[in-house]
Amino acid sequence: MPSDIRQVDASDYRNAADLQSGAMLVVGSGQSGGQIAEDLVEAGRTVFLATSRTGRLSRRYRGHDILIWLVRSGFLDVPRKELIQPSGRIPARALLGAVHTISLQSLSAKGVILLGRFMDLEHVSHFSFADNLEENLRFADEASANVKRHIDEYIARTGTEAPAAEPDPAEIVAARLPNPPIRSLELTGSGITSIIWCTGFQGDFSWVRVSGVLDAMGQPLHEEGVAAIAGIYFAGLDFASTRKSGTILAIAEEAASLVEHIGASLTR
Structure with missing residues (x-):
């Protein structure tokens, strides 16, 4: 160049x-x-x-x-x-x-x-x-x-x-x-x-140093924001659960879902 x-x-x-x-x-x-x-x-x-x-x-x-x-x-x-x-x-x-x-x-x-x-x-x-x-x-x-x-x-x-x-x-x-x-x-x-x-954005999760949390591309392994390792959560991920995820339209409902999941895990 x-x-x-x-x-x-x-x-x-x-x-x-x-x-x-x-x-x-x-x-x-x-x-x-x-x-x-x-x-x-x-x-x-x-x-x-x-x-x-x-x-x-x-x-x-x-x-x-x-x-x-x-x-x-x-x-x-x-x-x-x-x-x-x-x-x-x-x-x-x-x-x-x-x-x-x-x-x-x-x-x-x-x-x-x-x-x-x-x-x-x-x-x-x-x-x-x-x-x-x-x-x-x-x-x-x-x-x-x-x-x-x-x-x-x-x-x-x-x-x-x-x-x-x-x-x-x-x-x-x-x-x-x-x-x-x-x-x-x-x-x-x-x-x-x-x-x-303008080739797209991807989260930088290099600071996460817990085995089994990230995939080969350095992105979270999760199910609707719930990581594969218990006790770890990701909020605001693009397409985390639906097409709406990652936009301002999804913040409230997805945050509430994660809070509910966290609360349920604490009472077990």
Whole structure:
């Protein structure tokens, strides 16, 4: 990696003004990547976005913020065991804009240059990308459509009053894709001066030095926050018990569940 290329983790990003002039490469198109890419391009920066296989949510649907529907319909109550991938990894959170819908196509319409998944640093200043950009676009579109279908079925099943669905501008705008697709990028030649890594977050539990508590990846072995070793608990884990786990919506009920478990263990 050229020494003059600044590398920034998503957690350290604040705004475009903090970064030196030049083009930006954002790696990852989940919530952080999508929102940061939009922030940068709206600040007038040239932005390359390495996309990923990530779902998408509309910000609003049928008269409500999407989260209201996800809570009411039980979408967020899907248990952990139905969400864990065969590899044991938890799924990535869908791209959800803070105040409006963000899609890969809406980002491209604003000028963001879309790339496939980041693959490797070919040599000191060349990045390579997979030929899966259109696949990533389809996956996000299908994820959004599936969530809306779930909400529609809930509305019909319960007889809930709701306005008809309206097209979301961010989802119906045509994608502007590089032609031909960009499979390799020379950082300096492309004017890139900063890379923002938005490749996901994982807890650092290296401070836990109790045998049998962590798996081979250094993550807790647990059942709904209750560790495999008696007397150890983890609160606030992503997807700990349901899709809602790890969000502010789950704090109260999951904390109460852990307290109940602790109380029961003390009375045995």
